[in-house]
Each structure stands twice: as structure tokens, then as C-alpha cells.
Amino acid sequence: MAYRARRVAPAVPRRAEDGRPLWRQRDFGFFWLAQTLSVLGDSFSLIALPLLVLQATGSVARMGLLTGAGGVAMVLAAVFAGVVVDRVDRRKLLIACDLVRMVLYGLVPVVWLAGPQLWLLYVVLPLCEAVGMLFAVGYVTVVRGLVGTGRLTEANGRLNATAAAAGVLGPLGAGLVAAWTGPADAVAVDAASYAVSAGCLLLVRVRERAGDEHPAKDTGLWRDLRTGIAYLVHRPVLRSLTGLLAVFSFLSLGINDLIIYHLKRDLGHDDGTVGTVLAVGAVGTVAGALLVARLRRRLGFGPTWIGSIALCGVAFAGLGWVRPVPAVAVLGAVYLGCAGMAGTCSMSLRQEITPEHLLGRVTSAHWTLQYSLAPIGAAVLTWAAEQYGTGPVAAVAGACCALVGAAGLCTPIRRAGRT
Template sequence: MTDAADDGGGTPAGASGDGLRGPRPLWRQRDFGIFWAAQTLSVLGDSFALIALPLLVLEATGSVARMGLLTAVGGAASVVAAVFAGAVVDRVDRRRLLIVCDLVRMGLYGAIPLVWLFGPQIWLLYVVLPLCEAVGMLFAVGYVTVVRGLVGTERLTEANGRLGATAAAAGVLGPLCAGLVAAWSGPAAAVGVDAASFGVSATCLFFVRFRTRTAGDERTGERQGLWRDLRTGVAFLRGHPVLRSLTVLLFVFSFLTLGLNDLVIYHLKHDLGHDDGTVGTVMALGALGTITGALLVARIRRRLGFGPTWTGAVAVCGLAFAGLGWARDVPVVAALSAAFLACVGVAGTCSMSLRQEVTPEHLLGRVTSAFWTLHYAAAPAGAALLTWAAEEQGTAPVALAAGAMCVLLAVTALFTPIRGSGRGRKPV
């Protein structure tokens, strides 16, 4: 790839519509590098909110069910936004959309520490988080659709793996710092750091030049409303055997696992009696697993193929989840969290890369939107149910049951077209 000089129409040189023009490594491509930095900064701050918002609720109410309710409300807003996110992304300038999403989240999250100066206001979290999750879904769909234009189809898995690895590295530092900030200054201050990170990310994105979509990519005349756009994305998923199977299995997986973060925090704080600093340390150590998974995913997929990689990752996720509630020592909780997050990263990167590889450019936003709408449709209810059950029955039996069902999903995948998408075979 050549560096960031435009080659006429705003297309970053080195990235064409169908792949690469040269073998220049990703780290030497200016636009991808800036985009990479923006995402890392955004995740660094976002990991503060991942810890701080549940801690704010737990500090004020002492209830894991209320933590789960906040997660459920945010998840529901994300699902609703996913319905129209693809249509929006396929219609507007994607660079501008990403910048606006970052700025909106900066303002919304920034309101929390300001209001908290006058005392806890739990209601504000139930307003801010759903709005941020909805905007975040728009950002996420847009983010997925621009990577191929930056690096080309041949390097999608590598690029996604690198984005995931550095995001995970930020995810290690973020929870660790968030736990320290929360212990010293309170969880609201940690949310303030999150708000600032979105401002820095927006500034970085301002300097990225994305590939200009061609008239064939746009095809705006074919789009006649949000529901038709969603049906178009669903139809593509239904017509692709592997994506169809993935969508169904991930629907159940997200139902079982969206509340895991709340469960781990509650287990550490309530069951084991540790402080906010310990929570941050455990989450940071767990995120090391995400780094490992992100760095290894391209190599593992090349060696084993999509099917074995994805299925094995989901199976290990289930085993790790099953053991979390029974772990009584902090190092064991951290190790199991790391194993779970590593395999979530491997499975997620494989799934996203496959979607990017097989979906036509002009459909990518709508297919991504439909995929995530279906993927997370039941997840908010699952998070609420998981945390309610943990409060009523304890974390150990709930984690064991959810983990066992995740393993069952991996076994089920062996009887779907996912199994056949192995090494040396293109997923179809």
C-alpha cells in the first residue's frame, strides 16, 4: 500500500474496491494507522464506563438485579438502533457519522460526573446509557463497513485482529485505571475519563480519509425504507448458510452472556468482599485474554479454518463461564475471565471478518445492521434474567447453567454448515 495520498477521488491509495494494490504492511498505511489509534483511544475510555457505570449502581443500590436492569435497558436501545443503523450507514458519509457519534457520546457521558457533583442520580444512568448505546450501535455498524475500504479484502482478518489486539490492550489499561480512579475519586470520575476519550477519538477520525464509494456501491434507488432495508439484510443472511447458522447460534449466545460483566463485578464485590481496585485489576487481567485472542485469531483461522476456530472458541467460552461463579480466589476469577474474553475475541473476529468478506459493499451496512439486530434481540432480557437469578439463587449455579448451555451451542454448531467451513475451503 502507498501512504495516505489520495488517488483522485478521495480513495486512500493502496486500497481498492476489491483488495490491495501492493504488499505494504498495515502499520505503514497512514489512514489505517490513524483509524487504529482512534479506536484504541475510544476503547481505552469506554472501558472506564464498563466498570464505572455498574459500580455507580451497585454503590447506590447494592443490587445486582439493578445492575442487570441497566445493562438490559442499554442493550434494548442498542437493538432498536440496530434496526435502522444499516440504512443510515449506507446513506450518509461514514466518516462524518463516526465523528458525530463520538461527539454525542462525549457530551452524554460528560453529563454524569457533572450531575454527580450534586449527589447520585440513578435515573440519569437510565437515560444516558440507552442513548449512548443507540449512538454506539450506529458507530459500530459504520466502523465495520469502513475497514474493508481502508485495507482491502485480503487483509480484513489481519486488520480486524490488530484492531482487536490494541483495543484489548487499551482494555487492560482501562479497567485497571478505572478501578484506581473509582477507588480514589469515585466511579463518576471514571465516566468523565470515558467522555474525554470520545473527544480525542473524534479528533483522530477527522484526519482519516476513507475510500469514496462508487455509484455501484451507493445504489440508493434500491432503498425504500428502513423495514425494507432490514429485510434486505435479513434476506442476505438467510441466503448464506454459514451466516444463517451463526445468526441463530449467536442469538442464544448473547442471551446467555450479555450480563456476564455484571455477574463478575457482583461476585467480586458481594460474594468475595473485594474493593473497586480489585474489580479493576481483575477486569484488566481478564482483558489480557482478549489481546491474546486478537493476536492469534488470523493464524488460527488460517490453520484450522473458520468452522473449527469458531466452534472451539465458543466451547471454551462456555467452560470458562461455568467455572466463574465457583471460583473463590481472585487469580482464578481473572484467569477464567481471560479465557472467556480470549475466545469471545477469536469467535467475534472470525464472524465479523466472514461477514465483511462475503457481503457486497452496497449491502454491508444493512447486513451488519440486520445481523446485530438479530444477534442481540434477546440479549437485554437475558442480562436481566441472569442477574435476577444470581441475586435470588447465587452466582455459582447461574454461571454453571449458562456456561453449560454455551457448550451445548458449540456442539450444535457441529451439525450446521459452520462445521464444513474448514481449512482450505471458502465459507459458503
């Protein structure tokens, strides 16, 4: 690889952890805003792209195929994302990722003016998912440099809470825009949000990385990936988390397509209702993000993570059977809230115990392994739903997700500490 280790610019001297409230810290504040806007855009495309496919084909299997294609690109990008993140200016990388996604998503409404072009979605979404993986790995590595190790769970919880608030407004707005002017216009809003996010990141000053005294060397892609995997394998808690999350992701990546199909085809509701239900469901993510730090302090990492995954499964199992729209929204809220808590716990633990100069590669290796089979799972889940109905498929997938949480009781996750 031709990448060389560099110091992050603009850099400010490393200093003791800032004791001020996070909302009063300038750099974290701009970073917080940028991440929230980025998620706002993501939540628009989360609704708009499946609606475009459903509008053109009427098939949940084709929706799942698009989700799977994006998942494959995400996994492939995860292979080398950590290598890139550990070697380049992380702030500039985040800005570049936002600008690339702005351009790619901006193509969709322009091309759609000439009529539906389904092939474009199968080009744009995988590319955006790959770039999004680079952004996600870079984002994880930057947070510790902004707030310090001791406040990671709090910072991640707050980032996830406001991101979830954007996730409430995004589906609601996307559903309304799609109902009024069409899903393609909702994708245009997504593109605009990335432009504003990039502008916010330009104002963030990132401290020098603690790992700069251990610069990444040009050791090669596969050796760097093996370095990240080896770190995960030799730490029992991280090893168990990665394995169980791989199964969970296989089972659940296609859940969004399943909910949309259930509302549109099984229950006969319009795009506005889809957006409203997913927006109400995202309120659960806000609640989970605000509660996760307190629950982890009180219960410990293990019980919080295991309980969250198990409750995800219970909610998932009921989603395909319930018919009242408020019930679908409530179960969606439970699922999203618990998934957010489990994800925040997992990410915070990796950030806390991984050396700075390895954080990108370990995060990349974790996500590569976690999502390696998820695209296949999304395709299988949506194909099965089209063949056998959303109710039975959701019940089986949800029960298996609950078993993933229960399996955590037999691993070192159960004994993880209370910090």
C-alpha cells in the same frame, strides 16, 4: 427515509490493495488509534456505570436492569443503523457518534456533583448504546475500504488486539480512579477519550466505496432491513452464525455484572480489585486477537469459531464458583480471549462475502437478530444470581454456552473453508 447516497469524503481514488505492513499505512493507523481510544473509554464506563449503580443500590438486579436497558437501545438502533450507514458519509458518522457520546457521558460526573442521580444512567447509557451501535456498524463497513478484502482478518485481529490492550488499561484505570475519587470521575475519562478519538478520525481519508455504483435508494426502513435479513437467511453459514450467536448473547450479555457482583459481594473486594481482575482478564482478548488470524488459516473458520464458543462456556461455568482472585482473572481471560476470536471470525466472514453496498444493512440485520433477546437474558441472569447465587447461575449459563458451540458441529459452520 430522507437519506441520500453520497460518496465518502474526503475520498481518495480506489487502488490496489496496499502491500505495506498495516502499521505503516497512514489512514489505517489513524483509524486504528481512534478505535483503540474509543474502546479505552468504553472500558472505563464498563466498570464505572455498574459500580455507580451498585454504590447507590447494592443490587446486582438493578445492575442487570441497566445493562438490559442499554441492550434494548442497542437492538432498536441496530434496526436502522445499516440503512443509515449505507446512505451517509461513514467517516462523518463515526466522528458524530464520538462527539455525541463525549457529551452524554460528560453529563454524568457533572450531575453527580449534586449527589447520586440514578435516573440519569438509565437515560445516558441507552442513548450511548444506540449511538455506539451506529458507530459499530459504520466501523465494520469502513475497515474493508482501508485494507482490502484479503487482509480483513489480519486487520480485524490487530484492531481487536490493541482494543483489547486498551481494555486492559481501561478497567485497571477505572478501578483505580473509582477507588480513589469515585466511579463518576471514571466516566469523565470515558468522555475525554471520545473527544480524542473524534480528532483522530478527522485525519483519516476513506476511499470511495465500491458500492457507490449501486447507490442505496430510498426504499424504506423495513424493506432495507428485510434486504439485510434476506441476505443472511439465504446464506447457510451466516444464517447458522446469526441464530447461534443470538442464543449465546442471551446467555452472556450480563456476564460483566455477574463478575463485578461476585467480586464485590461474594468475595468482599474493593473497586480497585474489580478493575485489576477485569484488566488481567482482558489480556486474554489481546492474545486471542493476535492468534485468531493464524488459527483460522491453520484450522479453518468452523473449528476456530466452534472451539472458541465452547471454551467460552467452560470458562463462564467456572467463574461463579472460584474464590481466589487470580483464578477469577484467569477464567475471565479465557472467556474474553475466546469470545474475541469468535467475534473476529464472524465479523471477518461477513465482511468478506457481503457486497459492499449491502454491508451496512447486512451487519445491522445480523446485530439486530443477534442481540434481540440479549437484554432480557441480562435481566434474567442477574435476577437469578441475586436469588440463587452467582455459582449455580454461572454454571448453568456456561454449560448452555458450551452447548451453543457444540451445536455448531451440526450446522454448515463446521464445513466452512480455511480462508
